[in-house]
Amino acid sequence: MTSIPKNLAKTLDKLIASQQGLYREGKVADYIPALATVSPELMAISVATLDGKLVGAGDIQAPFSIQSISKVFGLVMAMNRLGDSLWQRVRMEPSGQPFNSIIQLEWEKGIPRNPVINAGALLVADVLASHYSSSKLAFLSFMRHLANDENIYIDQNVYQSELIHGNRNAALTYLMKSFGNIEAEVPEVLSHYFTQCSISMNCHQLAQSLLFLANKGVDPRTNEQICTRQDSHRINAILSTSGMYDQSGEFAFSVGLPAKSGVGGGIIAIIPNYGVICSWSPPLNKFGNSVVGMNLISGFANELGLSIY
Amino acid sequence: MTSIPKNLAKTLDKLIASQQGLYREGKVADYIPALATVSPELMAISVATLDGKLVGAGDIQAPFSIQSISKVFGLVMAMNRLGDSLWQRVRMEPSGQPFNSIIQLEWEKGIPRNPVINAGALLVADVLASHYSSSKLAFLSFMRHLANDENIYIDQNVYQSELIHGNRNAALTYLMKSFGNIEAEVPEVLSHYFTQCSISMNCHQLAQSLLFLANKGVDPRTNEQICTRQDSHRINAILSTSGMYDQSGEFAFSVGLPAKSGVGGGIIAIIPNYGVICSWSPPLNKFGNSVVGMNLISGFANELGLSIY
Amino acid sequence: MTSIPKNLAKTLDKLIASQQGLYREGKVADYIPALATVSPELMAISVATLDGKLVGAGDIQAPFSIQSISKVFGLVMAMNRLGDSLWQRVRMEPSGQPFNSIIQLEWEKGIPRNPVINAGALLVADVLASHYSSSKLAFLSFMRHLANDENIYIDQNVYQSELIHGNRNAALTYLMKSFGNIEAEVPEVLSHYFTQCSISMNCHQLAQSLLFLANKGVDPRTNEQICTRQDSHRINAILSTSGMYDQSGEFAFSVGLPAKSGVGGGIIAIIPNYGVICSWSPPLNKFGNSVVGMNLISGFANELGLSIY
Amino acid sequence: MTSIPKNLAKTLDKLIASQQGLYREGKVADYIPALATVSPELMAISVATLDGKLVGAGDIQAPFSIQSISKVFGLVMAMNRLGDSLWQRVRMEPSGQPFNSIIQLEWEKGIPRNPVINAGALLVADVLASHYSSSKLAFLSFMRHLANDENIYIDQNVYQSELIHGNRNAALTYLMKSFGNIEAEVPEVLSHYFTQCSISMNCHQLAQSLLFLANKGVDPRTNEQICTRQDSHRINAILSTSGMYDQSGEFAFSVGLPAKSGVGGGIIAIIPNYGVICSWSPPLNKFGNSVVGMNLISGFANELGLSIY
Known part of the structure; x- marks a missing residue:
């Protein structure tokens, strides 16, 4: 799909340099x-x-809260655990609504539109909380394994903050439970969800952890099959239509890569058969996507002509 | 991306044979x-x-009503005519709503979510009706030029039927006009829209007409630049997130190709850097997509491993 | 229910005096x-x-555009013409939505919530346009008869203006037609509706014309039965729950009388077994109700203790 | 407003007799x-x-779960406690939505449409839970005081059932809390709400307890001022526009009395300046109102010509 630039490091340095001061166009969550x-x-x-x-270039060693990027990893775990029966409880359609809207969930009788909006990720959290004896530990282990780093940690400060301000997520989960689509107790589901959102990682770790999605499910470093080839395509498809909140279409239009952002300011983008990009800058635009993070990824993608379309 | 099968004709014949009788699972519009x-x-x-x-295989010479597939061609014409200012009047986000829903249009103050839902295609029709002295003739000429066939025609029977039963499209257009997002007179916009929907073509013609979208905007038969390379990517991105009505996510998930369907039973799918598939079978599923048409395309795509993701 | 104040004229004069300058709190449509x-x-x-x-007090001879107050008279005519079968095509529930919302109409499959929101009044206009050879003339005659004044007229300037700016009403009507709930041609329905909205009357005329609703359907001046006793109760019930747009509940809460307002600045309120109040002042609040008009009616109602509750 | 029938008991007996077997048209909650x-x-x-x-007539001594009828009493307590500042946290408009819809609450940023839909009653429960040291005891005392019966009790079986199946009410409350419109902890609010819904009373007790609403706020048995005269009007106004779920308009149209129903099958209706009717029959129609209960009240109201309109 693309030729690797001779001097990748230089390209990234220039991109970082081009973004000086632009963080002011966004607002930290x-x-x-x-x-x-x-x-x-x-x-x-x-x-x-x-x-x-x-x-890499910039503050590549600084850990940040991965937030909604964790939805990708949770989805992989749930797909591995439940197989195709997962799709009876969550759809795979774009939502066309702000990421945390409760209206659509009511319309569609407690079935979330897809697993990367909040309702869908809470459904996935329920799957994990219901199917693992200790889903939080299992999730952390999965992340440490993928990143090959036992030091990856849960930021307890973030976790406590999420719990206290998690009323809308509680509303979404109770609404799904009222439709019979949540198996575990709601506080347990929320606790799992906020735990996975509160994991801290840096750009290097995230980029490497997701290489299997660019490689048909196989981690190229270990040849381990992390998910099936088919599920790898499927996850990239979902990220392409729905990974960037209510800016997913525009991102597909202008960049054309499967991607997922988080309100911690991180964005990951998959380049099938090539690799993974991870960018980070905390200030967000009105859609909840990192302003500079999007610039960095689109700058890289456009320079290399990476669109999958 | 893919190796061309040695015997394409045989592959298609087998696919057609595999679908005998399955049309009964759908319902003709x-x-x-x-x-x-x-x-x-x-x-x-x-x-x-x-x-x-x-x-090809099956009834490849039989003309059918292209219906919503015409939205792709209308979009190309409007992008060429207006340039990026088009995107101030229509967004590029998935809709998350049935294709003809008026609710979303009200919420979003008369700005359609994307140009391939009905509201968006009516907006595009307004652009054409406002910017061409005779937009219907211009559209027909464009189709004949792309198909290299002066016999392509407007089915007047279909056109009259559309006009009589076009009340919902009239409602959508008047609602946009109430928000100031329609320039021409509403009956003129509807007349253009129903005209382009009423064009009859066969599978061979449609597949060839869209080759430029698989080739970065250039028609490989003539080397003519039909749209810019960037717009070619963009159109494929929109078709990937939104081309198959409220089944677009599932189609991306299971097939993974930019595609557009019409209620006449036709579906086109773009295989970047390779070519175009066009399938046709009138009976539709509950989403408005051809049952057998989807089977044919997904069968072909899966056999050749064509997913872009 | 109430004792007639000894000096009604003085009471009204004081009310008018109390409102000097307050029109500045509203905005003329x-x-x-x-x-x-x-x-x-x-x-x-x-x-x-x-x-x-x-x-009366103030500019009681000045004619103004009755606008939505015409919905009351149209409803009387349609109830008389269709009888209870009218209620298969329109409900009698409060809408809980801004008066011209198209969302609710879509949800409820083209059945308007009640006959005094725009969609419902357009449905009533369809009934009249379908059941009278000349519904506009019939409406005007009805108004002249009730007001006992052959000089009541249609303001052609207002009518033309309505037609040009009637796109949202067109959208509502086409949407109902798409659900099969409109019988006449849409332009004919709109033409009737805008005609009845464009009638000019003054406060004295309107107050007298509606006396039958305070008197169980009988015009006390002529003993003519304008509508049935039951329909008189029913219309007052609808006006009580829905007559003041999305401020109907607050008006019931604070005033407690069946009432209807129009964007021309007029308001009528029925005092069962006593009489009718009509107030007028063009500047409107954000709900579309006359600021001073509401003050005048609530001032009068509170002074006399008129709440029906 | 009405003349008291000579033989009230006989009228009620006949009404009960007329309803034999009709309960089969409904379905017990x-x-x-x-x-x-x-x-x-x-x-x-x-x-x-x-x-x-x-x-009375029929099973007038049988206690039943008052359910949503408790909303009237909770509202009285909250109005007495907060005064007009209550109306900054809840509106007084009809909802136009099924009684437990979460969609409207989202649209209106956590401000319930009125205090007798579920969201509004949960808001009122929050007011009580926040302003009383023991709001449940206070509520029970209020009910015993009004009914003049210390034996009125909370059905613990119903209460436990409500708690277990209260996920939708939890969702509504968490959603309001996410908008900052709930002060107490959500479980505390729910516990209060389910407690008041779980009170058991019979028809005689309920009818007598609400006499103050027919008498400008004053209990005629004791001359105690239970609420202000103005608030008495206001509550009757809210019950008139919104007391019968999404059948409130039809009830106003056909009966014309302020009323409130509960899913336990009870209905109370206020006849201003005359008295109170309470009916009970468990099977409900699709709107959640007792089928026979509505028949009994409308039969009584129509026989006596009680409509307030």
Whole structure:
């Protein structure tokens, strides 16, 4: 699909340099205090390739709250655990609504539109909480395994903040439970969900952890099959239509890569058969996507002509 | 992306054979009498490739009403005419609503979610009606030019039927006009829209006409630049997130190709850098997509491993 | 229910005096030029009683556009014409939505919530247009008969303005037609509707014309039965729950009388077994109700303790 | 407003006799087991008048779960406690939506449409839970005081059932809390709400307890001012527009009395300046209102010509 640039590091350095000061166009998430205190000036981009390169620029070692990027990993675990029966409880359609809207969930009788909006990720959290004896530990282990780093941790400060400000997610989960689509107790589901959102990782770790999605389900570093080839295509399809909140269409239109963002300011994008990009900059646009993070990824994608379309 | 099968014709013949009788799982569109009279047993599949192959099976010479597939061609014309200012009047996000829903249009103050739901296509029709002295003739000429066939025609029977049963499209257009997002007179917009929906073509013609979208905007038969390379990516992105009505996500998930269907039973799918598939079978599923048509395309795509994801 | 104040005229004069300058809190309807040009300082209040009194204060002779107040008269005509079968095509429930919302109409499959929101009044207009050879003439005759004044007229300037700016009403009507709930041609329905909205009357005329609703269907001046006793109760019930747009509940809460307002600035309120109040002042609040008009009616109702609750 | 029939008891007996077997047209609420076990054949009607009559027919001594009828009493307590500042947290408009819809609450940013839909009653429960040291005891005391009966009790079986099946009410409350419109902890609010819904009373007790609403706020038995005269009007206004779920308009249209129903099968109706009717029969229609209960009240109201309109 693409030729690897001769000097990847230089390309990334130039991209970072081009974004100086642009973080001011966004606003750091402030719905929880723990996120609001992050420095808005930090930024980073990492690229991991199937042939083993790992290159970055900016604050690539700084850990940040992965937030909704965790939805991708939760989905992989749930697909592995439930198989296709998962799709009786959550659809795979774009939502056409702000990511946390409760209206659509009511219309569609408690069946979330897809697993990467909040309702769908809470449904996935229920699957994990119901099918693992300790789903939080299982999730953390999965992340440490993929990143090959036992130091990956749950930010307890973020977790506590999420719990206190999690009323809308509680409303979504209770509504699904009223439709019979939640098996575990709601507080348990929320606790799992906020735990996975509260994991801290850096760009290098995230980029490497997702290489299997660019490689038909196989981690190229270990040849381990993380998910089936088919599920790898499917997850990329979902990320393409729905990964960037209510800006997913525009992102497909202008960048054309499967991607997922989080309100911690991180964005990951899959380049099938090539590798993974991870960018990070805390200030968000009105859709909840990192302003500079999107610039970095679209800049890289456009320079290399990476659109899958 | 894919290796061309040695015997494409044989592959298509087998696919057609595998679908015998399955048309009974769908229902021919009956909202207008002119569509309801088509034989449900007809079916066809054509594949046109960038290197000049054109292979098909089934009723490949039978013309059918292209209906919503016309939205792709209208969009190309409007993008060429207006440039990026088009996107101030229509968004590029998936809709998450049935294709003809008026609710979303009200919420979003008369700005359609994307140009391939009905509201968006009516907006595009307004652009054409406002910017061409005779938009219907211009559209027909464009179709004849792309298909390289001066015999392509407007089915007047279908057109009259559409006009009589077009009350919901009239409601959508008047609602947009009430928000100031329609320039021409509403009857003129509707007349253009129903005209382009009423064009009859066969699978061979449609597959060949869209080769430019698989080839970065360039028609490989003539080397003519039909749209810009960027717009070619963009259109494929929109078709990927929104081309199959409220089954677009599932289609991306299971097939993974930019595609557009019409209630006449036709479906086109773009295989970037390879070619175009067009299938046809009148009976539709509950989402408005051809049952057998989807089977034919997904069968072909899966056999060749064509997913873009 | 109430004792008639000894000096009704003095009470009304004081009320008018108390409202000097308060029109500045509202804004004259400007969606059509013909309404926007009315002087905001005009105001009037009239009270007609069952025992033949007719008292007023302010600009009681100035005609104004009755607009949505016409919905009451149209409803009477349609109830008389269709009988209870009318209620198969329109409900009698409060809408809980802004008066011209198209969303609810879509949800409820083209059945308007009640006959005094726009969709319902357009449905009533369809009944009249379908059942009278000349519904506009019939409507005008009915109004002249009730007001006992052959000079009541249709303001052609307002009518033309309504037609030009009637796109949302067109959208509502086409949507109902798409659900099979409109019999006449849409332009004919709209033409009738805009005609009845464009009638000009003054406060004295309106107050007297509605005396039958305070008197169990019988016009006390002529003993003519204008509608059945039951329908008189029913219309008052609908006006009580739905007559003041999305402020109907608050009006019931604070005033407690069946009432109907129009964007021309007029309001009528029925005092069962006593009489009718009509107030007028063009500037509207955000709900579309006359600011001063509401003050005048609530002032009068509270002074006399008129709440029906 | 009405003349008291000479033989009230005989009228009620005849009404009860007329309803034999009609309970079969409804369905006993089965969303909680504790309600589903009530005999569908039970029915009763009581009438209490301002001048001290108390007449009934049928199973007038049988206690039933008052359910949503408790919303009226909770509202009185909250209005007394907060005064007009209550109306900054809940509106007084009809909802136009099924009684437990979450969609409207989302649209209106966590402000319920009125205090007698579920969301509004949960808001009122929050007011009580936040302003009383023991709101449940206070509520029970209020009910015993009004009914002048210390034996009125909370059905613990119903209460436990409500708690277990209260997920939708939990969703509504968490959603309001996410908008900042709930002060107490959500479980505390729910516990209060389910407690007040679980009170058991019979028709005689309910009819007598609400006499103050027919008498400008004053209990005619004791001359105690239970609420202000103005609030008495206001509550009757809210019950008139919104007391019978999504059948409120039809009830106003056909009966014309302020009323409130509960899914336990009870209905109370206020006859201003005359008295209170309470009917009971467990089987409900599709709107959640007792089929026979409505027949009994409309039969009584029509016979006596009681409509307030």
